[in-house]
Amino acid sequence: MDVESTSMRPPIDVLPVELLVHIFQLTGHWRSLMRIIHVCSHWRTIAISAPPLWTDISLEGREDQERFEFFMQRSQTAPLRIIANSLDDEFLWRLADLLHNEDTIDKIHVSSPSTHGYRIFFEGLFGGQLASNDETMDVRHLLCHTLPLGENFYCESRKNYLSAKRFPNLRSLNSAGGLIEFGTPFTSLVKLTLHNQHLTYEAIEQLAAGAPNVHTLMLPTIAEHTGPRYDPIEMPSVRTFGFSLKSDYGHALECPCPLAILRFPNLEYLEIAASYDFRAHACGHGLLDKTRLPKLRTLRIERLTEDRDLAFPALPLLERLELVEPRSALDMFGHAQTPDLYALPNLKSLYFENTQFEPSHYEWLKEFGKWRHSKQCRMVVELAPLSWSYEDRTQKTRDAVGAFADVHEAIYDGSMEKEVLDITLFEDPSDNGDMIDFDLVEEDWDDGGFDFDEEDFSDEDGYYV
Structure with missing residues (x-):
């Protein structure tokens, strides 16, 4: 009404x-x-x-074309955010044709069932008949997936490449393909993610010079070294960096680890992803030189296996360490003879995901927690999620809580949906209270978690609630 x-x-x-x-x-x-x-x-x-x-436009088929034009009309000059999923080739070409009159595009995310569809869209948007309009387009976020690249990161011979002349205001690029030309620097680019590409030293050198203000950089595999040792490349603007390592190069000391090529004097977050059974020494020579990562605060390592030759670097400012599917990597960090994590005096948070824990690992975590406690530091350990069978969960939970019995507080907070076990070590040297005594009720799994007996949280018993 x-x-x-x-x-x-x-x-x-x-x-x-x-x-x-x-x-x-x-x-x-x-x-x-x-x-x-x-x-x-x-x-x-x-x-x-x-x-x-009217700026968020979602397209899922040919029937959405009328709605797309309707939204474009009502959005007037506001920046568009476009998501186009599973469109046929004809509609992709029509979409590119409609967009060429738009002065401002905030984000484009396109997925096509065929490689040919991507070529139609991006060749139409970046080159060809739209070339005269590209210089005025304000594209701040551009996401394109699985557009074929081939073996070379840099190539001038193709028409459908990205250049700073065509997109002077580009701020974020997440690309699994397409050609990027750095002849004119992308001074506005602050985030760059590349997938499925085979980068050479020359390509990285061009990238560093062509994107001088990038603060978030995610790179794929680096091509194997074929010549003499290269001079290091400085990238002082980068605060977040991630890269992938493949097992093909896993045992070569001259493995093309980006940390051996690049220098990040202001890096705060580092993510290393490796294929299964990749030995840690492949990137060890890049990690060991603490002068290369003087300001690192968070380190995430995925799928590294044990390598006793790698001593953990001294990273004085590191606050959080994340290990994803490390398998036996805990042994690498937990040898009684070489307690490498003790070289991380500022570490406040440990995160383990998909980890196969052994009793020795719990013992080591307990000892490390006690050492941190002696330094009057607060420590948080997260285990999420763990590869436990349904039958083993209750006993494993008891074992995990018991392993931290000498630490002041351990908290279990899990659900069947997320299968997440968080163990928090809360260490306050001024606090001499007891640890919460959990009594897990197995029958209550169906409603998404454990219930605790009310008496376990009684103030009369001196427990913390």
């Missing part, structure tokens, strides 16, 4: 227009927006006169 009188409007309609538009935006889907404009004339007037409401 239309409500014309201000005095008769419901409370939500007397809100400021800006706030009401914000509430409409929180609906999060174009179908909800279409329902909103049919509630009453007041809502319809506000929604139609608010271009930001």
Whole structure:
């Protein structure tokens, strides 16, 4: 029912227009927006006169073309965020043709069932008949998936490449293909992620010079060294860096680890992903030189196996260490003879994911927690998720909690949906209280977690709640 009188409007309609538009935006889907404009004339007037409401365009088939043009018209000059999934080649070409008149695009995310479809869209958007308009396009976020690249990262002979001249305001690029030309620097680019590409030293050198302000950089495999040792490349702007290592190069001391090539004086987050059975010494010579990572605060290592030749580096500012599917890597960090993690004096958080734990690992974690406690430091250990069978979960949980019995507090917080076990070591040297005594009730698995006996949380017993 239309409500014309201000005095008769419901409370939500007397809100400021800006706030009401914000509430409409929180609906999060174009179908909800279409329902909103049919509630009453007041809502319809506000929604139609608010271009930001019409900037999120989701396309899933040919039948969405009319809606796409409808949203483009109402968005006026507001930056568009476009997601196009599983479109046929004809519609992709039509989409590129419609976009060439747009002055501002905030984000494009395209997926096509065929490689040919990607070529049609990106050749139409980046080159060909759209070339005269590319220089004025304001593309701040561009995501393209599985566009074939071939063996070379840099190539001028192709027409459908990205260049700073065509996209002077590009800020974020996540690409599994396409050709990037760094002849003119992308000074506005702050985030760059590349997939499925075979980078050479020359390509990285061009990247460092062509993207001088990048603060987040994710790279794929580096090509094997074929010549003399190269000079290091400085990238002082990078704060977050991640790269992949393949088992093909796993046992070569001259393995092309980016840490042996690049220098990150201001790096704060490092992520290393390796294929299974990759030996850690392949990147050890890059990690060992602490002068290369003087400000590192978070280190994430995925799928590294044990290598006793790798001593953990001294990283004085490291606060969080994440190990994902490390298998026997815990032994690498936990040898009684070489307690390498003790070289991390500022470590506050340990995270283990998909880890196969042995009793010795719990013992080592307990000893490490006690050592941190002696330094009057707070320590957090997270195990999420663990590869335990249904039958083993209860006993494993008891074992895990028991392993930290000498630490002040251990908390279990899990659910069947997430299968996450968080063990928090809360160490306060001024606190001499007892550890919470958990009594896990196995029958309560069905409702998503454990219940605890009320007596275990009794103030009379001195337990912490």
